[in-house]
Amino acid sequence: MYICPVCRKRLKLSNNSYRCQNSHSFDIAAKGYVNLLLSKGRNPAKAGDDPTMIKARTDFLDTGAYFPLAQELCKVLETALGGRKQPFVIDSGCGEGYYTAEIAKALPDAAVYGIDISKSGIAHAASRSRASGVQNLKLAVASGFALPFRDGFADAVVSVFAPVSNDEYARVLKKGGRLIVVSPTERHLFGLKAVLYDEPYENKPNHYGLRNFKLTEEKKLEYTITLDTDKQATDLFAMTPYYYKSSPEARERLNGCAPLVTECGFLIQTYTKID
DSSP states (O other), X not given: OBBOTTTOOBOEEETTEEEOTTOOEEEBOTTSOEEOOOOTTSOGGGSSSOHHHHHHHHHHHTTTTTHHHHHHHHHXXXXXXXXXXXXXXEEETOTTSHHHHHHHHHOTTSXXXXXXXXXXXXXXXXXXXXXXXXXXXXXXXXXXXXXXXXXXOEEEEEEESSXXXXXXXXXXXXXXXXXXXXXXXXXXXXXHHHHHOSSOOOOOOOOOOOTTEEEEEEEEEEEEEEEXXXXXXXXXXHTSXXXXXXXXXXXXXXXXXXXXXXXXXXXXXXXXEOO
C-alpha cells in the first residue's frame, strides 16, 4: 500500500499509525486519513485548496451538475480496467473526493486511493466517504508528484482537472496500466465566462508530455446546465482557474446573473502505459 515519504520503505499499519522499518510514523487522523506530505519549506496545513474553496466546490458538486461526468468517468474506468479482479486505483489530486467516492461506489471490488496536497480537501473527502458508506476507499494528504506508493502498484490512475505527472504515473502503474485524464473542452463554461469577461475565450487543449503513455481512447461529454442562483454561479467560479485570473470587478458581475445557462464540456482521455 503506502510507502514512507521519508525513506521510501513500505509502511505497515500498526494500531492507529503507519510505520516503516526505519521507525518513521504517521498517525491516522480522527476522520480516517493519513498525512504523508512532507513540508520541505512549505506548510502542509496550508497547501492546496483552502477550506473556503473546498466548501464552494462541495456545495456546487452536491447540486449534481457534474454527476453526468462522474457517471461517464466510472464507465470509462471500468472499461479500461478490462475485468481485472480487485484492481488498485489511484485518484491523483482528488480534492474534496466527489469523483473518488463515486469511483469507489461504482467499483466495489477495487481498492481506491485518493490523494491530494490539500489537507482540507482530504479531510472533507474522508467525511464524504464515511457519509456515503464507502468501505473500499483510503485517503492520504500527499503530492501527485511524489506519490506514496511502491513501483508498479496501481492498475489505474485517474486525474480529474488536476496536474499530471508523467514520471510518477509511469512509476506507480503496472505493466499495461491505464491513466485516465479529464480536462475541459474548448467551450467549457463559456456562458459563465461571457458574464465575467468582455471578450470570453475558448479553452486551449492541454499538452501533458506523456512520453511513457499512448493515447488509446478519447471521449467528449458535453451538455448545458442552468445556474439557478448567484451562489451556484459563484461556487462554480471559485472552483475554476478563472477565479485566480479575474479581477474583483469581473467577479462582481456574477451578482444578479442567475438564472444563467452555461456549457459543460469534458474531454476524457485514456492512456496506456508503454513499457
